[in-house]
Amino acid sequence: MDLGLNDRVFIVTGGSGTLMWAAARCLVAEGARVVLADRPAHENDASASYVGSSAAVRVVTGEDGDVSPERLVSAALDTWERLDGALIGVASSLEANALEVADEEWTAAFQSVFLDAVGMIRGISRSLGSGGSLALVLSPDAGVPLVEQAVANGVEAGLASFAMDLAVELGPQNIRVNGLVPLPAEGTRQGDGAPMDVSSTRRHSSSEEFGRVAAFVLSPAASYVSGAMVSVDSKTPGLS
Incomplete structure (x- = not known):
């Protein structure tokens, strides 16, 4: 299938993470x-060349990953x-x-x-025209409380x-x-220390499997997919 992505330009934030890479x-x-x-801590990893020579540019964020959307849009x-x-x-x-979280911790989380x-x-969407596509990478918490x-x-949520x-x-x-909801990283455990088994396939997905789903959802090939939370085998309702 031709995804229709040739020469299209996308911003990828959180680039230090395996799934985003x-x-x-x-x-x-x-x-x-x-x-x-x-x-900055990943500068020696040469992330731009890791992705693919002239097809990628790297924008260094603050130590906490902070960067303005305007800076990323300008780079593109x-x-x-x-x-x-x-x-x-x-x-x-x-x-x-829930009862352990202080008010200031709730406030900080809401901000960050x-x-x-x-x-x-919002900053990126203002620079998109017809045919634009945004995808937000969430955790399984977005649909199923952990x-x-x-x-x-x-x-x-x-x-x-x-x-x-x-x-x-x-x-x-x-x-x-759209939203993408990938499986937690391998080794993630529940509060009681038991391994977190939330996959219907009973295995963890590879980063490449997630990457292919993300590329499709962003692409013109998914032109009629919008307002969806796409589960990358992160949870099947009713799965025990």
Whole structure:
């Protein structure tokens, strides 16, 4: 299948993460170009060349991964004179039970997880035209509450709702918005210490498997997919 990604330009935030790198690689393999937001600590990893020579540019963020959407948009437009979409990673949240989280910790999580992601999405969406595509990478907390993940359970569910609202708002402009919900990293455990088994296939997906799904969802081949939360085998309802 031709995904129609040749010469299209995408921003990938959270580029220091394995899943985001894999998605960037898959986009490049399909002929796209990427602006990869990457933390300074990963400078020696040469992330741009890791993704694919002239098909990627690296924008160094702050130590905490902070970078403005305007800077990323400018990198895309200055380099390739176009922008077609973005894959936006969401910051991780504090692990704790609901009654253990202090008010200031809730506030900090809302700022660093929810508002930062919303700001990135809004900033990038303003620079997209017809055919644009945005995808937000969430954790399984977005759809299924996990043990000792009270903050993520609340904040990421809110982000999922925001993405679906935005899909309705941007739909008339032919701009799509979706969410991707990948399986937790291998070795993730529940609050009681037991391995977290949330996959219907009873195995963890590879980063490349996630990357291929991300590339498809962002591509014109998925032109009628919008407002969806796409599970990359992260949870089957009713699975024990």
